[in-house]
Amino acid sequence: MKSIILFIACVVMLMLVGCQNQTRITPTIVSSEGIKTLSEHDILAISQQACIENDNRAIIPPNYHHLNSRLSKIAQSLPQKINNIELNYKVYIDTEPNAWSTANGCIRVNSGLMKLLEDNELQAVLAHEQAHIVLKHGINLFRQAPYIEITDKAHELVIIVKEATSHQYEVEADSYAFDLLVGENIDPIGLLNMLTKMPIHSENQPTSHPSRIKRISNIVDRLNRH
Ligand SMILES: [Zn+2]
Numbered sequence: 001m002k003s004i005i006l007f008i009a010c011v012v013m014l015m016l017v018g019c020q021n022q023t024r025i026t027p028t029i030v031s032s033e034g035i036k037t038l039s040e041h042d043i044l045a046i047s048q049q050a051c052i053e054n055d056n057r058a059i060i061p062p063n064y065h066h067l068n069s070r071l072s073k074i075a076q077s078l079p080q081k082i083n084n085i086e087l088n089y090k091v092y093i094d095t096e097p098n099a100w101s102t103a104n105g106c107i108r109v110n111s112g113l114m115k116l117l118e119d120n121e122l123q124a125v126l127a128h129e130q131a132h133i134v135l136k137h138g139i140n141l142f143r144q145a146p147y148i149e150i151t152d153k154a155h156e157l158v159i160i161v162k163e164a165t166s167h168q169y170e171v172e173a174d175s176y177a178f179d180l181l182v183g184e185n186i187d188p189i190g191l192l193n194m195l196t197k198m199p200i201h202s203e204n205q206p207t208s209h210p211s212r213i214k215r216i217s218n219i220v221d222r223l224n225r226h
Contacts, residue, residue: 117197137172195216
């Protein structure tokens with residue numbers, strides 16, 4: 001069985017374009033039996049913690065910044081609450097074009113992505129991230145992990161995830177986002193345009209490329225039937 005290692009920045013946070021490598025220190029292993037004892041509430045709490053820690057490390061522009069106004073305007077065109085969870089958005093000043101979400105409703109978008117995409121494409125990104133939350137992908141990835149490694153710091157927690165599962169979740173999130181956009185009278189072409197604009201990762205991201213081809217063909221298929 002082929003598997004990939006996703007760090008908490010990727011697992012609790014489902015990213016748009018895959019994960020960056022991080023330095024690992026000697027971990028504590030939590031077995032699959034141990035994982036099963038984690039309730040949904042526990043996983044949401046871990047997600048919340050991971051989100052706060054990332055916010056603390058990030059450069060977040062002041063409220064009056066034009067990127068905040070742009071993001072909140074785009075977010076207003078989509079549901080504000082899902083699964084009874086209030087969504088909250090922040091822009092990070094970071095040139096890497098990426099976005100991520102956590103199970104507890106954090107959605108974060110890098111300034112590099114906002115610069116790269118048109119409003120309609122950013123709507124597609126937010127719809128895709130909302131889909132991960134609605135479909136509880138972050139929670140499921142925790143549950144399905146054969147084991148979790150936890151280091152001293154929560155953000156260095158490591159989860160092993162099956163490659164096929166993460167591909168499947170990306171396609172599912174796109175399909176959900178497609179229906180969400182159509183339901184809100186937003187042109188779903190933004191999903192396709194957004195994906196074709198995303199940079200392709202290098203060899204250390206071997207899973208990104210086939211995953212992207214699959215995602216694009218799924219959206220093209222949906223557009224043809226639309
Ligand atoms: Zn995703």
